[in-house]
Amino acid sequence: MKAKISMLMDDELDDGELAGVLAALSAPGEARTAxxxxxxxxxxxRGDGALATDIAASTGARLALEPTVLAPQRERRSPAxxxxxxLSAAASVAAVALVGWLALxxxxxxxxxxxxxxxxxxxxxxxVPVKEKALQRxxxxxxxxxxxxxHQGYSPRxxxxxxxxxxxxxxxxxxxxxxx
Amino acid sequence: MSQAPAAALLARTLWFVLxxxxxxxxxxxxxxxxxxxxxxxxxIYKATQDxxxxxxxxxxxxxxxxxSRIVRRVGEHGSVxxxxxxxxxxxxxxxxxxxxxxYLPGRRTVKVDRQRHQRAFPALLPEQIGALEQNYVISKGxxxxxxxxVCQAVLLTPKDDLRYGYKLxxxxxxxxxxxxxxxxxxxxxxEQFTFTQLAIGPVPASEVQPxxxxxxxxxxxxxxxxxxxxxxxxxxxxxxxGFKKVIEVKRRLHQTRQVDQVVYSDGLAAVSVxxxxxxxxxxxxxxxxxxxxxxxxxxxxxAHHLVTVVGETPARSVRRIADTVQFRAPK
Numbered sequence: 194m195k196a197k198i199s200m201l202m203d204d205e206l207d208d209g210e211l212a213g214v215l216a217a218l219s220a221p222g223e224a225r226t227a228x229x230x231x232x233x234x235x236x237x238x239r240g241d242g243a244l245a246t247d248i249a250a251s252t253g254a255r256l257a258l259e260p261t262v263l264a265p266q267r268e269r270r271s272p273a274x275x276x277x278x279x280l281s282a283a284a285s286v287a288a289v290a291l292v293g294w295l296a297l298x299x300x301x302x303x304x305x306x307x308x309x310x311x312x313x314x315x316x317x318x319x320x321v322p323v324k325e326k327a328l329q330r331x332x333x334x335x336x337x338x339x340x341x342x343x344h345q346g347y348s349p350r351x352x353x354x355x356x357x358x359x360x361x362x363x364x365x366x367x368x369x370x371x372x373x
Numbered sequence: 374m375s376q377a378p379a380a381a382l383l384a385r386t387l388w389f390v391l392x393x394x395x396x397x398x399x400x401x402x403x404x405x406x407x408x409x410x411x412x413x414x415x416x417i418y419k420a421t422q423d424x425x426x427x428x429x430x431x432x433x434x435x436x437x438x439x440x441s442r443i444v445r446r447v448g449e450h451g452s453v454x455x456x457x458x459x460x461x462x463x464x465x466x467x468x469x470x471x472x473x474x475x476y477l478p479g480r481r482t483v484k485v486d487r488q489r490h491q492r493a494f495p496a497l498l499p500e501q502i503g504a505l506e507q508n509y510v511i512s513k514g515x516x517x518x519x520x521x522x523v524c525q526a527v528l529l530t531p532k533d534d535l536r537y538g539y540k541l542x543x544x545x546x547x548x549x550x551x552x553x554x555x556x557x558x559x560x561x562x563x564e565q566f567t568f569t570q571l572a573i574g575p576v577p578a579s580e581v582q583p584x585x586x587x588x589x590x591x592x593x594x595x596x597x598x599x600x601x602x603x604x605x606x607x608x609x610x611x612x613x614x615g616f617k618k619v620i621e622v623k624r625r626l627h628q629t630r631q632v633d634q635v636v637y638s639d640g641l642a643a644v645s646v647x648x649x650x651x652x653x654x655x656x657x658x659x660x661x662x663x664x665x666x667x668x669x670x671x672x673x674x675x676a677h678h679l680v681t682v683v684g685e686t687p688a689r690s691v692r693r694i695a696d697t698v699q700f701r702a703p704k
Contacts, residue, residue, distance in 0.1 A: 204696065205696075207674055207675070207676065207677075208676060209676075209677075329659075329660070330661060330663065331660065331661035331662065331663050332659065332663060333663040333665060334658060334663065334670060334672060335658075337663070339484075339627055340626070340645070340670065340681055340683045341668065341683060342484060343624060343626060343632075343634060343645065343647070344634075344643065344683045345473075346473060347619055347636040347638070347643050347645065348643040348685065349638055349640055349643060350685070352421060353417050353418060353541070353550060353553075354421065354550055354566065355421055355454050355468075356443065356445070356454035356456045356473075357430060357432070357441075357443060357456065357566055358566075359456055359466040359468070359475070360441055360456060360458065360466075361432075361665065361666065361668060
């Protein structure tokens with residue numbers, strides 16, 4: 194449910210699942226608490242200033258109780274992470290909140306984020322040159338080559354460069370795994 | 374209780390850091406394009422259409438690089454281009470004016486992308502080059518040598534962070550593109566094509582012959598046909614400046630499946646939106662973002678369909694377009 198709430202906040206929930214989540218939110222309970230907590234975290238990160246002292250503390254405490262907030266870090270190996278770490282010394286509550294925010298980043302796949310054991314971690318880290326925060330990194334789709342081949346023909350690059358960009362569509366397996 | 378103000382302060386600091394980093398690419402944008410630089414783009418365009426050549430180029434992406442041989446022959450019946458990968462598993466691409474064929478010996482497969490109903494490959498037309506100025510600042514760079522050719526560098530600096538920047542090196546004499554680098558918002562190279570050897574001039578027909586393929590090979594035809602996406606209940610409404618719809622088609626993908634494809638382009642970068650019914654196999658497909666060089670791929674589910682957005686643009690643009698995909702059952 195928490196993963197779905199997170200998806201809802203990011204407008205990534207399928208229409209089919211929407212009704213269920215809204216129903217859960219309509220009554221007081223765990224779902225509604227999560228909804229409120231997630232918004233607080235988002236507000237805090239945006240520096241909206243709406244963060245009241247006691248709420249911040251309780252949010253921090255609440256997040257500290259979440260056993261798996263560190264799990265998604267396996268996906269984040271960008272320099273941005275170094276920055277988080279460097280700054281985290283400044284305030285422990287904030288640090289917890291940040292890690293929590295990463296944990297709550299959109300999970301369009303509906304993975305059981307909050308319930309996922311840390312043991313899932315062994316995954317080949319990707320070598321990706323472009324860093325985009327809060328985007329779930331996944332391996333290339335198995336049909337990536339097919340999509341690329343279909344796409345490439347319409348790229349104006351071809352008119353400046355001829356057939357060369359097609360190299361991307363017939364990439365070796367090595368390239369494929371490099372992008373994962 | 375001093376933790377809360379500290380939290381807010383840190384949040385603000387981080388927000389500032391993020392904002393500052395993401396805006397860095399725009400901050401130093403030059404004011405206007407130079408006519409001379411725009412003319413250089415025109416020369417590159419013309420050289421790409423007119424010249425015959427053969428050479429070797431290196432494609433580089435992250436830690437990975439691959440060497441290929443490329444031949445282009447302009448004959449009486451149009452042009453033929455052949456790309457042959459020299460590293461790793463052998464692969465070849467043959468491109469004529471109306472079709473692209475990929476030969477994959479490892480899989481004993483030929484993939485054929487041919488279009489009968491409309492012009493196969495919408496080109497960047499010379500008159501559209503000027504329109505690029507709306508989204509890029511086009512300026513001249515240094516003069517330097519690439520693969521023995523004296524080249525003029527041309528820079529395309531994006532006016533926002535929704536597209537990549539480019540640096541192109543063109544032969545000063547013919548306009549032939551010798552080197553192309555794609556740059557991210559911080560000006561860091563993310564993908565590069567460089568000729569290491571090039572001979573411009575007539576090429577014998579034998580150089581662009583298709584490879585021999587045994588009859589046992591699979592032939593995968595894309596069977597591209599026109600499509601009216603809106604009539605099927607789907608809508609895509611990208612709100613990215615300068616990106617216009619280029620084409621809508623239905624095609625066959627992964628051998629058997631029908632996929633809808635809509636392409637948007639700002640005249641230089643293109644983004645394709647693929648929509649296909651979700652199958653059992655797709656349940657394993659993880660939703661999210663993946664990257665390969667300058668290509669970003671974002672996958673999400675909408676109304677029991679798989680939406681895959683593929684583009685040579687930053688992840689945020691690919692995702693932004695993906696997020697606008699909607700389905701409303703047609704009445």
